[in-house]
Amino acid sequence: MTYFNFFSMMFDFIKAVEWGFDHKFLGKDDPALSRNILIMIAFILNFVVGCLMTAFLKFHVMLATDNKTTIENLDKLGRPFNSPYDVGGKENWKQIFGTNPWLYPFPIFCGSGKPVGDGIYWPTV
Numbered sequence: 001m002t003y004f005n006f007f008s009m010m011f012d013f014i015k016a017v018e019w020g021f022d023h024k025f026l027g028k029d030d031p032a033l034s035r036n037i038l039i040m041i042a043f044i045l046n047f048v049v050g051c052l053m054t055a056f057l058k059f060h061v062m063l064a065t066d067n068k069t070t071i072e073n074l075d076k077l078g079r080p081f082n083s084p085y086d087v088g089g090k091e092n093w094k095q096i097f098g099t100n101p102w103l104y105p106f107p108i109f110c111g112s113g114k115p116v117g118d119g120i121y122w123p124t125v
Contacts, residue, residue, distance in 0.1 A: 002046060002049055002050040002053055003050060005046050006043075006046055006047060006050055009039070009042065009043050009046065010043075012039050012043075013039055013040060013043040016035075016036035016037075016039040016040050016043075017040065019032060019036050020036060020040075064092060064093060064096055065089045065092055065093070066083060066086055066092070067083050067085045067086040067087065067092040067095065067096075068081070068083045068086075084124050085122050085123075085124055087123055087124070091123075094115070095115055095122060095123070096115060097115065098115045099115075
């Protein structure tokens with residue numbers, strides 16, 4: 001959603017910046033001033049949140065690929081840690097999201113979309 005907002009607001013942001021350069025922000029009684037400032041602040045805030053969420057997504061994709069939890073990743077204390085449940089990148093994703101890649105974006109676990117394992121016991125190396 002953040003990426004959608006970023007791209008859908010880009011045109012308004014560019015127009016608001018152009019308006020700012022044209023008017024030099026001197027006309028404080030101009031009704032477009034508050035609207036354009038709000039557009040610029042919202043766009044910049046959305047950009048910052050998008051950057052943070054991208055880093056967060058990258059970190060968790062790495063954890064899912066290595067079949068680790070956040071706590072296991074933080075507990076390693078600078079030492080290499082290999083999860084006993086790491087059965088390979090593709091199989092790790094099947095353990096988390098299920099066997100049907102078309103259902104990965106949806107939290108539906110039925111038929112072919114069931115994750116590998118029963119929630120208590122998981123395949124190990």
